[in-house]
Amino acid sequence: MDTLSWSKSEKQIAQQAFNQAYKRECEALIQQIQEKFPKIVEPETLWELHDLLSNKRKEINEKYDYRYSIIIFVFARLIKEGWLDLSELQGLGKDKLSQINVLLNM
């Protein structure tokens, strides 16, 4: 893919969408934890919670990589996984939206 240039307003839209997806994914994780570990009594459950948090934190840290060189791929992944809707990226240039669409259809 060609290197894309990002206008100030596009950067704002991208940052907002990125933050929103991150917030949604973390909120889903919080809910998952509350459902899976409503009350911890046994040490073993404590370590299960720790394992889950370790795995999710690593996954989320790797996924939410805000670099303009790769953000198109990040957005396509977030849309595929349901953390972001394509409509939330309206306002980005056609070049970017069409690249995201290509990735979504792959």
Added chain:
Amino acid sequence: MDTLSWSKSEKQIAQQAFNQAYKRECEALIQQIQEKFPKIVEPETLWELHDLLSNKRKEINEKYDYRYSIIIFVFARLIKEGWLDLSELQGLGKDKLSQINVLLNM
């Protein structure tokens, strides 16, 4: 310290005391978590919980090392930290109890 030999009944006492201290320390950690993180809403709090669990798990794993070559030191530490009472080791031979007492007075 000399290498000590452990009778079957001493091993039972040691194992029980060890398990009891582990259970107490984990229960204290569970209580600490419930007090510090009564309701998680923000992602940042989730990662704070993860940091705490990572640190505590590492500390507990290192501390609770059940090898007869070092268990005297482990017991002395657990007593000093309040997870075990010396009375719970009654039934161990005088050689072992006196070594633990030496460590407690250091």
